[in-house]
Amino acid sequence: MNASLSAASRRDLVFGILTVALLAAVSVAFPSFASPANLADVLNDTSILILLALGQMLVIVTRGIDLSVAANLALSGMIVALLNRSFPAIGVLPIICIAALSGGVLGAFNGLLVWKLRLPPIVVTLGTMSIYRGVIYLLSQGAWVNENEMSREFLRFVRWDFVELTTLSWLAIVVALLGFIALRYSGAGRDMYAAGGNPTAAQYCGIDPGRMQFIAYVISGALAGVCGYLWVARFAVAYTDIALGFELQVIAACLIGGVAIAGGVGSVFGVVLGCLFIGIIRNALPLVGISAFWQMFINGLVILAAVLLSARQRERKRSILEAV
């Protein structure tokens, strides 16, 4: 256990240095990139990815995967956008609570199917992904909710600045810190790793791995719900296809950040770095003069490099234990 932890932190450290090196390289060529204002912009731009990736990390650590996060985000976003249109007087706090609740319920549906019926997570979330997207269409009748149909308060919350950073950035920072503390120092956090690392052993220690998976899906769903509000408010529009395919970027950020798909391995620090890495590339591409259309291709290369490296490490570590 100790050995694997130190290997994981070593990986985080190496990857941290890599991210800083990437930042330095871009900044040397384009000094304006390193200005505090621009870095704050990059963080603001990456915040939703960070929030979603932290939830996804919990799901993957407990041996699941959540392909429905982007659809969940879009559905929860549509629900609060429609609510706001019908009742413009609702404050932001109730809106956020409703978004979290809606996301949490959608996540719990995934979680229950995985926990109680032991269905394969990839099939369940592939299914709910298309169900949730379809429901958005039924709710909105295919129409858009536009900026002029949203209340000022609804739109302004995400743009509010506090000590040079937006609410969006602060939310990401606070959730990352809470996640870090909870996963490292709380019993429930350690149970998550135990359930994902070795479900049989965890069961013998009195941890229900299925219940841990359920909790992970609920948290991932609730975060996706909140991100639904944040996304809709930030881009000032809600329609059926918002964040289409974003689940892949979220999973990519986790894989780049060193979360092992086999479960039991992953750190908040690594995932945040993975998100920032993607965010820096996304924001640096136009500066370097490469078309934004290359972003996806580069993400693919980085994912493959990351998973090949971690597969190699795992191979070396396990070769003694497993003959085949």
Added chain:
Amino acid sequence: MNAARWLRWESMLAAVLIVEFVFFASTSPYFLDVWTLSDASFNFTERAIVALPLALLIIAGEIDISVAAIMALASVAMGLAAAHGVDTPALVAIGMGTGLVAGAINGALVTIGRVPSIVATIGTMTLFRGGAYAVLGDRVLKEYPASFAVFGQGYAFGPISLELLTFGLLAIAFALVLHYTRWGRAIFAIGANPIASRCSGIAVDRYKFVLFSITGLFSGLAAVMLTSRLGSTRPSIAQGWELEIISMVILGGVSVWGGKGTILGVVLAAIVLGLVNFGLGLLNIPGIVMSIIVGALLITVVAIPAIAERWPQARLRKTS
């Protein structure tokens, strides 16, 4: 007992198919027409051609999420070649060749790189689709030679399209290989227990590599047909098809845990889904409603055996 259950699964699919026929025939007067049905077949043939090798791959305990991205990459490769005046036979070779190479990359990542197939193909899906976007951006390629149209628009005889005929022949070939050869038996064995298979002398990695390559090859073939039918290539071509193709395989009764499944089931599921798609169109129901149905079906299908197996197991666990 297992054989009996899966046989029942296929008869259930056949029953659903008959219900579908009766329902659509009674609600729309245009449904029961040879040419209508021939048109309807285009709703599943291209996807189903990819579903056949993917079924083998899932039976062997692996998965490939990158199939639709491979189609996009192959289509872009053909589009670029066509823009440089390459003729039809070479275009087909380029499309299928691109698919084969892409599939081999997946295979190498899984067998040599030891990356779990779901992660590897999420990576290559991003890479291949990203490659298509990187090369094309927001452009469209449509300088295809006139003779290229035959693969997606041609008819073999009467109302039987070339696509339908190809799918039919391939389905028979895949069924023969999977159910009546040593290779097929090995694929089932690998899916049921890879370690035991390896210990009994099956070259597990070689099988997996070949299956990934074949899945790529047929994704390339599907790309030839789709591109030929549409007559143009955009980087978003076949977007989201991986979901529909995987749904076909799983609806067909192939176990996601590997080791179980039949080609007959996959073929029936492909026709069922294609007809639902087409029939809802006839009834003027938007396509996105279909995605709710497909999603719900997908979950129901995996839930039914889980619920059935759960109760006796739960009782056993309590007594032990």
